[in-house]
Amino acid sequence: MVIKQKDMDILEIPFHRFLNLKKHSGEEFIFEAAERPEYLNHLGTIHACVQLTLAEASSGEFLLQEFNDIKSELIPVVRKTEAKYHRPANGILFSKAAFESTNKSNVLHDLSNKKRALLKVKVEIFDEQKDKKLSVVFDWFITKIQK
Numbered sequence: 001m002v003i004k005q006k007d008m009d010i011l012e013i014p015f016h017r018f019l020n021l022k023k024h025s026g027e028e029f030i031f032e033a034a035e036r037p038e039y040l041n042h043l044g045t046i047h048a049c050v051q052l053t054l055a056e057a058s059s060g061e062f063l064l065q066e067f068n069d070i071k072s073e074l075i076p077v078v079r080k081t082e083a084k085y086h087r088p089a090n091g092i093l094f095s096k097a098a099f100e101s102t103n104k105s106n107v108l109h110d111l112s113n114k115k116r117a118l119l120k121v122k123v124e125i126f127d128e129q130k131d132k133k134l135s136v137v138f139d140w141f142i143t144k145i146q147k
Contacts, residue, residue, distance in 0.1 A: 008071065010061045019050060021057055029094040029126075030058045045088035052083060054095055055123040055136040062097035062121055063140065066104055073145050074111070079118075080139035089125070089133040097123045100137055107142070115144040 011021055011031075019039075024032045033039075033054045041047040056078065064071055099107075100120040110117035118141055125134040
């Protein structure tokens with residue numbers, strides 16, 4: 001299955017569907033993942049890969065929201081990931097994302113002038129008590145499609 005850039009829906013990516021990631025109903029968070037028995041690791045907590053996938057999906061969704069008006073012109077690719085797990089996670093998990101060390105106007109400037117941009121998106125994963133479980137910084141390379 002190929003998802004066209006202009007039709008991109010992060011939650012329709014097969015692995016994200018498999019993990020049953022959901023859009024958060026409020027504005028405080030981006031996505032959420034409910035606890036399921038198949039998500040648990042050998043300690044009975046949510047597996048690190050489930051948390052990291054929630055973070056990566058949230059990072060992509062953040063970029064789609066920020067660049068919604070030109071998303072069909074862009075090809076984003078993750079180049080590097082730095083993750084820090086703070087505490088074991090259980091229950092429903094929620095995600096937040098923000099630019100790190102840049103802003104939207106800087107990225108748009110680079111895309112306009114160089115047709116590419118390097119940027120960082122920081123994602124944090126929280127549980128229902130708003131206790132931080134994971135912090136991740138994704139380094140993205142974005143190129144503008146040449147027409």
